[in-house]
Amino acid sequence: MTLSQLSDKALEAGLPKFAGKQIAEWLYKKHVASIDEMTNISIKGRKILQERFEIGIKPPVKVQTSVDGTKKYLFVQGEMKFVEAAYIPDADRATLCVSSQVGCKMGCLFCMTGKQGFQAQLTAGEIVNQIRSLPERQTLTNVVYMGMGEPLDNVDAVLQSLEILTSEWGYAWSPKRITVSTIGIIPAMRHFLEKSDCHLAISLHSPFEDERRKLMPIENVYHLHQILEAVKEYDWTHQRRVSFEYIVFGGLNDTPRHINELVRILSGIRCRVNLIRFHPIPGTPLQGTDEQTLQYFKNRLNEKGVLATVRASRGQDIYAACGLLSTKEITSIQTNTDY
Template sequence: MNTETGAEAQPLINLLGLSQAKLEAFFAELGEKKFRAIQVMKWIHQLGVCDFDEMSNLSKGLREKLKQRAVIEAPEVIQRWDSADGTRKFLFRVGGGNAIETVYIPDGDRGTLCVSSQVGCSLDCSFCATGKQGFNRDLSAHEIIGQVWQAAKSFGQLDSVNVADRKVTNVVMMGMGEPLLNFDNVVDAMNLMMHDNAYGLSKRRVTLSTSGVVPALDKLADVTDVSLAISLHASNDAIRNELVPINRKYPIAVLLDSAQRYIERMPDNRRKITIEYTLIDQLNDRPEHAHELVQLLKDVPVKINLIPFNPFSLSNYKRVSNNSLRRFQTILIDAGFTTTVRTTRGDDIDAACGQLAGQVNDRTRRAERYKLDAAAMMASNSDVIPVKLVQD
């Protein structure tokens, strides 16, 4: 990022990720009135302006002062792919040899942006491409909201004052990374998404998905009231321990109790938790797993989203068969659960659920280990799923 020159040079402050309160504090330091924060928020997030000289309702003196102290910079778009089905994937440069991916998914009058929260992921879920790349760092608030800003600009959304012209209508924190492990930055970014003077999304249109960081989930309701999704993927702890390793620390019962406490604190008592369940052939897609899931969730206010596994390199898992998918869904529906199937979108550009990878300067050496394991497996011509992962 640019810096001031001189003996006492200081880093310029990136205003893109600052909440209203933080912007007000910034302007107070400049000796300015607090209302300047709202003016600048509108310029940035509603009009897409990043040049202080274009902010015509600010005095020339203030504009010059801002140029000396601040900057408005979003992650750079390295590449953009457009799928035949309307899905759009972005690759963003975030420094240090790292890049992240963000995906826009259209569905009728809804346009959902899947946003990343970390460079890679510190969790190591076995069915997810992101985890295979290891982990580098958390994203800053401006790098998170910057994904929304860039996507909206790509559709011309920030050049229009007509809300009906919006392409990005929903945001899900389901991209690269575990959002609750980057708590403060994710909360600041989500609250900007919902701010009336920024993107104005309703709390029902911003969703945080977690694999189960229970201590952070327990304090989430203190700072926001976004919708909640649980990345469950298993009907019992034995299978989930293999798919989602954090389950060994916070097992299913503990996670669901925390999720229920979260929604019980919401002003709207009709809220439901979205349960995300990736179906993997012969692993968690059997009728007994569906019946087990019914018993597990019978007293929890949920809706269930079934996700067919999307294959990627370094994984031996296989996509669920259509017959098994329909059978699993029918069991849940017959038990009274609202159960949808996530349509695979953008798989021709590797933008489907679980396929986001980006470019991670891995500090964990996890990616190196996976590549070595894959090479060894290819050398032995083995394509068998480890027996301990198969549930008949």
């Protein structure tokens, strides 16, 4: 809960409003495991809180470790809410890729999460729990909202979780340590840009709308040129960053024509393009590009003035790499198809 929500709940419980701030401190600074430990709240007050609430910490129930050190954690957040988070340690940083939904509604052709359909939204608490319950929490330097689900299809809970992570009364993280990804749900993206200072990453994958439509059904709803117009309205000259995610598919979006069009459409936007190797999923008609083409693509973008980097693939052997998170096998045991 955010501070205002905690204060409201404190008042409802007959506690003074400032108890909300005390509770926030116990939850987000001192990381207590029980309400009983909140010793600056009266015994009577704690009893009332215990009758109404629980801290709700849910440690991961399973972990898989990659040969490269990446760890994939499975969380059971509630009934039917199975989600994965990927912990990615690197030389001088450690990133956690968190999920925002159980499954996903967006149906992107290249994504494993989309194959399980959509089961549920996560609450802000369930998102924060992936960080709070992480055994390596103390080592984290960055959080990216790039796990299961489309974060801006759950924008209210995502914003609440960001408020908890970045507020002084919360985890007090710099928003510059957090990146939220989206495929471009424009109204929610505008809302996010207005309400948060965290970085934004936009899944691009093709500079041509007709091609993007075949990879990402969202293009039928919000067009790429509209997304870019919305991005250009925002002032990116300060520390906040926008980046564009681009999975490079062999023979599909890796040609000089794509390089030229990327340069054209991103003109005027201070940004970075993250080139991502495709991690094949079962039954996919897509294939990754070869390493030589990938490097050529990156170099040509850089030569033409668009900052481009190739993202290292991590955790591929445990299906923790980009686009591979899924709890379909678990959820399909317990759900019936909706048609």
